[in-house]
Amino acid sequence: MDVSVVIVSYNVSKLLKECLASVKKETSCDYEIIVIDNHSSDSSAEMAKALLPEIILIKNAVNVGFARANNQGFRVARGRNVFMLNPDTRVLDGAIDRLLRFMDAHTDAGACGPKNLNPDFSLQYNCHHFLSLFIVLAEFLQLRRFFPRSRLFGREQMTYWDYDEVRPVDYITGCSLMIRRNALEKLGYLDERYFMYSEEADFCYQLKKHNLKTFFYPEACIIHYGGQSSLAQNSLRVHSRTITKHEFESRYYFFRKNYGRSHEFTLRILDILYFGLSLLKNKLLFLKKGRQERITVAEIALDLALDFFKLPAVR
Numbered sequence: 001m002d003v004s005v006v007i008v009s010y011n012v013s014k015l016l017k018e019c020l021a022s023v024k025k026e027t028s029c030d031y032e033i034i035v036i037d038n039h040s041s042d043s044s045a046e047m048a049k050a051l052l053p054e055i056i057l058i059k060n061a062v063n064v065g066f067a068r069a070n071n072q073g074f075r076v077a078r079g080r081n082v083f084m085l086n087p088d089t090r091v092l093d094g095a096i097d098r099l100l101r102f103m104d105a106h107t108d109a110g111a112c113g114p115k116n117l118n119p120d121f122s123l124q125y126n127c128h129h130f131l132s133l134f135i136v137l138a139e140f141l142q143l144r145r146f147f148p149r150s151r152l153f154g155r156e157q158m159t160y161w162d163y164d165e166v167r168p169v170d171y172i173t174g175c176s177l178m179i180r181r182n183a184l185e186k187l188g189y190l191d192e193r194y195f196m197y198s199e200e201a202d203f204c205y206q207l208k209k210h211n212l213k214t215f216f217y218p219e220a221c222i223i224h225y226g227g228q229s230s231l232a233q234n235s236l237r238v239h240s241r242t243i244t245k246h247e248f249e250s251r252y253y254f255f256r257k258n259y260g261r262s263h264e265f266t267l268r269i270l271d272i273l274y275f276g277l278s279l280l281k282n283k284l285l286f287l288k289k290g291r292q293e294r295i296t297v298a299e300i301a302l303d304l305a306l307d308f309f310k311l312p313a314v315r
Helices: 013-026 044-051 066-076 095-105 133-140 181-187 199-209 236-258 261-289 297-307
Strands: 003-009 031-037 056-059 081-085 089-092 109-117 167-169 176-180 213-224
Touching: 003 013, 003 044, 003 066, 003 095, 013 031, 013 044, 013 089, 013 095, 031 044, 031 066, 044 056, 056 066, 066 081, 066 199, 081 095, 081 181, 089 095, 095 109, 095 176, 095 213, 109 199, 133 261, 176 181, 181 199, 199 213, 199 236, 236 261, 236 297, 261 297
Parallel strands: 003 031, 003 081, 031 056, 109 213
Antiparallel strands: 081 176, 089 213, 109 176, 167 213
């Protein structure tokens, strides 16, 4: 079998239906679809099985996280390549077949990803340099906003190029990433200590350490709606706390695992300074304008950074 398409789904029934239909319509190689339902409450698992009875369906009794759920799919996959695909995507113009041909032609590729497009077909940046203290500082200072074409300040999303050529990159967003099966087994799958966020960056980092490349291949395109499983949560407050918590915890773990404790320590110090100032600014604005204060991303991020030093959380 050529490709195992692995889709982790959570409460996105309508988009999952569109995604599955696009895979079936646009793919002609020998493939299988594995759907891992992370304890959805919208009957998306039942819809998927009714739409395509041939899919392999894994239903989790709890939400086990993105990395672990993908690994569940990888372990039962039969393809010589696996294709991580978010349910909030639509495959265009034989994209999976194109990625497969690229992988077959480039034996030095451990993984490759397509060009991601927004629903209006505008470019969606999905290539990145590995996160570093310099990139974090540049993002805090909003230097990419002022110098998007700078190779120095546009590194986080590689905004300094036009995404119009085949090239090796540090990592590609995991919403659409094809991985060679033997590379996956060599590295031991995704690190399940990431609940969500940064797991694909970490995997591509391990690929690079093993002298395998991650390629961007713009001849294959998908539409990515973006963040729909996260938005499926009912409350803005719950969404902010849970999603922000996972994002920052994953970032700290990536630094600790790959760069060492000293880099993680420095990152937390930067976060304390930046989000502490942001929170102070927000509080002053609320007081000045007489608005009712609400939970902010700055407050959550600062709490997480302070927790490392066992200091009281911000209230």
